[in-house]
Amino acid sequence: DLLFTEGRVDFQNVCFSYTAGKEILSEVSFTVMPGQTVALVGPSGSGKSTIIRLLFRFYDVQGGCILIDGQDISKVKQNSLRSYVGVVPQDTVLFNDNIRENIRYGRISASDQEVEEAAVAADIHHKILSFPDGYDTEVGERGLKLSGGEKQRVAIARTILKSPRIILLDEATSALDSQTERNIQASLAKVCANHTTLVVAHRLSTIIKADQILVLHDGRIAEQGRHEEL
Numbered sequence: 716d717l718l719f720t721e722g723r724v725d726f727q728n729v730c731f732s733y734t735a736g737k738e739i740l741s742e743v744s745f746t747v748m749p750g751q752t753v754a755l756v757g758p759s760g761s762g763k764s765t766i767i768r769l770l771f772r773f774y775d776v777q778g779g780c781i782l783i784d785g786q787d788i789s790k791v792k793q794n795s796l797r798s799y800v801g802v803v804p805q806d807t808v809l810f811n812d813n814i815r816e817n818i819r820y821g822r823i824s825a826s827d828q829e830v831e832e833a834a835v836a837a838d839i840h841h842k843i844l845s846f847p848d849g850y851d852t853e854v855g856e857r858g859l860k861l862s863g864g865e866k867q868r869v870a871i872a873r874t875i876l877k878s879p880r881i882i883l884l885d886e887a888t889s890a891l892d893s894q895t896e897r898n899i900q901a902s903l904a905k906v907c908a909n910h911t912t913l914v915v916a917h918r919l920s921t922i923i924k925a926d927q928i929l930v931l932h933d934g935r936i937a938e939q940g941r942h943e944e945l
């Protein structure tokens with residue numbers, strides 16, 4: 716049911732509320748050209764993660780529309796959309812399975828070797844090997860001892876494996892040491908090259924590299940441009 720090809724994203728006058736009477740996004744319009752990286756910045760609560768959730772269709776918009784390659788995503792089957800768009804959420808919840816399958820979920824046909832290559836690229840391989848059961852470690856009830864940033868790197872590995880046309884990345888707010896941050900930036904730069912990327916950015920290094928920056932304030936786009944222009 717879907718003819719997505721290039722990976723262009725258009726928000727046209729998008730309005731959204733979680734609960735009646737409290738508008739979270741008001742008339743938000745922007746375009747991400749195929750292959751571009753756009754950084755979303757703004758104060759906590761300004762609606763950045765909401766934009767990501769709408770584009771992945773966790774919710775439907777209440778006004779305006781979101782187009783991918785000219786098609787209204789509310790008219791597209793959710794499965795088709797989600798095979799085309801990959802998301803790394805702000806707070807990653809892992810599945811009740813082992814860590815290998817948690818990464819493989821990005822592309823279930825991937826081999827064990829491909830899973831491990833993705834983990835290396837996301838800089839989480841060594842952490843996984845530090846567990847007695849390595850990649851077979853269960854993420855079950857007792858809970859894997861992973862920080863928010865480490866869980867997010869598992870989600871990044873999953874997305875590297877999936878390699879979707881459009882990548883949505885909601886950067887973890889947790890502080891990373893600078894070496895880890897550089898490693899992740901380098902691997903993300905590899906994954907995101909040629910993919911359309913929408914990133915909620917908390918790190919200056921991410922913002923500087925973006926083709927376009929959208930500054931959100933109270934659910935509206937307050938400013939827009941490149942880093943040197945803002």
Ligand code: ATP
Pocket residue numbers: 733734739757758759760761762763764765766805
């Ligand atoms: P942060 O930088 O802290 O992650 P954000 O810009 O990503 O903030 P959003 O998560 O988009 O902010 O939230 C925007 C507003 O919507 C906030 O006021 C928040 O309280 C509200 N909100 C978010 N999720 C829900 C929800 N599930 N139900 C009701 N209100 C919500």
Ligand code: MG
Pocket residue numbers: 763764765805885915
């Ligand atoms: Mg957020």
